[in-house]
Amino acid sequence: MRSVQFAEYGPATVVHVAEVAAPHAGPGEIRVAVRASGVAPGEVRIRSGAMRAVVPVEFPFRTGFDAAGVVDEIGGGVTGVGIGDEVFGMAATAIRGTNADFAILTAWAPKPAAWTWTEAGGAAGSAETATRVLDRLAAGSGHTVLIQGAAGAVGTVAVQLAVARGATVIGTASEHNHDFLRSLGAEPTTYGAGLAERVRALAPAGVDAVFDCAGGSLPDLVAIAGDPARVVTIADVGAASHGVHLSHGAPSDGEGSAVGHADPVAVHGLTIAVTLAGEGRLRVPVAAEFPLAEAAAAHELSETRHARGKIVLVN
Numbered sequence: 001m002r003s004v005q006f007a008e009y010g011p012a013t014v015v016h017v018a019e020v021a022a023p024h025a026g027p028g029e030i031r032v033a034v035r036a037s038g039v040a041p042g043e044v045r046i047r048s049g050a051m052r053a054v055v056p057v058e059f060p061f062r063t064g065f066d067a068a069g070v071v072d073e074i075g076g077g078v079t080g081v082g083i084g085d086e087v088f089g090m091a092a093t094a095i096r097g098t099n100a101d102f103a104i105l106t107a108w109a110p111k112p113a114a115w116t117w118t119e120a121g122g123a124a125g126s127a128e129t130a131t132r133v134l135d136r137l138a139a140g141s142g143h144t145v146l147i148q149g150a151a152g153a154v155g156t157v158a159v160q161l162a163v164a165r166g167a168t169v170i171g172t173a174s175e176h177n178h179d180f181l182r183s184l185g186a187e188p189t190t191y192g193a194g195l196a197e198r199v200r201a202l203a204p205a206g207v208d209a210v211f212d213c214a215g216g217s218l219p220d221l222v223a224i225a226g227d228p229a230r231v232v233t234i235a236d237v238g239a240a241s242h243g244v245h246l247s248h249g250a251p252s253d254g255e256g257s258a259v260g261h262a263d264p265v266a267v268h269g270l271t272i273a274v275t276l277a278g279e280g281r282l283r284v285p286v287a288a289e290f291p292l293a294e295a296a297a298a299h300e301l302s303e304t305r306h307a308r309g310k311i312v313l314v315n
Contacts, residue, residue: 004099004295004313007060009049012299015063017292023097023104025075030105032069032087036121037098039295039311040065041153042129042234042248044302054237055248063295064099064313066090066128068111068120072102086111088120090128093265099295099313109270112277119284122153122310124270126284130158130211131269133232133247134165137209141166146199146207148221149214150186151177153310154234156285158211159186161269164276170202172214177308180285191217196224214305218242285309 001022006014025031043063045051068088071081081087089108091098098105111120139145145162149155150171162169163185171186172195178188189198191214199207210225212218215235219242222228228243239246247263276282287307290298291314298311 001101002292003062003097003101004064004292005060005062006047009047009052011048012296012303015047015296015299017295018060020062020100022102025073025078025104027076028078028106029075030071030078030081030087030108031073032067032089032103032105033072034067034069034098034101034103034121034315035117036069036289036312036314037064037067037100037103038122038125038153039063039099039298039302039313040125041302043096044299045235045237047299048303050237051248054246062095062097062100064091064103065093065096066122066124066126067098067103067105068117068123069103081108088115088124089270090124090265090267093262099292101292101315107265107267107270109274112274114277114280115284118286118289118312118314121314122286122312123157123273123284126154126157126310127161127269127273128266129154129234129247130161131272132263132266133211133234134158134162135266136232136245136247136263137211137230139165139167139209139211143208144168144170144203144206146203146210146221146224147171147186148191148210148212148217149173149235150181150184150188151308152213152305153287153307155211155213156184156309157273157282158213159184160276160282161272162211164272164281168203170199170207174306180308195220199224212236212244218244287311289314
């Protein structure tokens with residue numbers, strides 16, 4: 001089968017499609033014939049080498065954390081799903097490899113009827129990450145949450161999940177994305193110099209939590225929050241020097257338990273996503289879709305940091 005991978009750190013050109021043996025579902029796993037899979041911004045940073053001190057990898061590294069497809073193999077002990085079912089879900093963080101013709105999922109949920117295959121293919125990773133961080137921040141009803149980089153793959157889903165929790169959301173993005181953020185339920189503002197003043201004007205009583213999806217602005221975000229413990233980043237590898245937690249779901253021990261400084265994977269985010277999608281309260285904005293063979297071009301687009309929503313590979 002085809003599988004997207006890279007065998008060294010470097011630019012997007014190190015990403016290529018290789019022919020590898022198809023995997024098989026083990027205990028507690030399912031295999032899907034992949035229809036669509038997500039390009040994870042975190043994996044783009046891993047590929048560049050920026051995350052090597054935080055997320056060690058072995059080469060070749062097979063990319064892809066989430067996918068949607070049709071179940072074609074079921075491992076021992078798995079119940080509640082059958083051959084031919086349409087699902088979306090995630091691979092084990094230590095193995096990954098969903099950017100392929102077939103993928104092994106360790107967590108999954110029924111594909112919502114309201115989502116296209118492309119939307120479902122990019123949903124699980126963003127839903128898991130957004131849920132993981134919002135849980136850590138204990139963001140909920142009555143809180144005001146600032147999401148830095150709110151128009152990106154994770155940010156767009158995080159806005160909707162925070163709104164569903166009853167939070168008031170302020171989201172930063174380029175001005176041309178402001179109406180889009182309003183449609184998701186956020187009050188938009190621009191990023192950059194003067195952010196603290198702009199946020200103060202929108203939230204005179206202050207901000208309860210900050211979710212950083214963009215990186216590069218932690219001093220300002222800590223000042224806005226008033227306490228580094230109220231800021232979580234998924235994008236800034238210099239977080240520790242600011243007293244901020246860098247949240248990532250890899251590596252794991254293969255059984256869902258976090259290793260080192262990784263956070264436990266928020267598998268329950270998939271169930272939440274299904275419920276909200278069924279209620280018409282969660283959509284998965286897709287910035288672009290590429291054929292699997294053009295994975296390198298998808299990585300190049302991700303690195304521009306101008307993609308509105310998730311980048312997806314289609315089979």
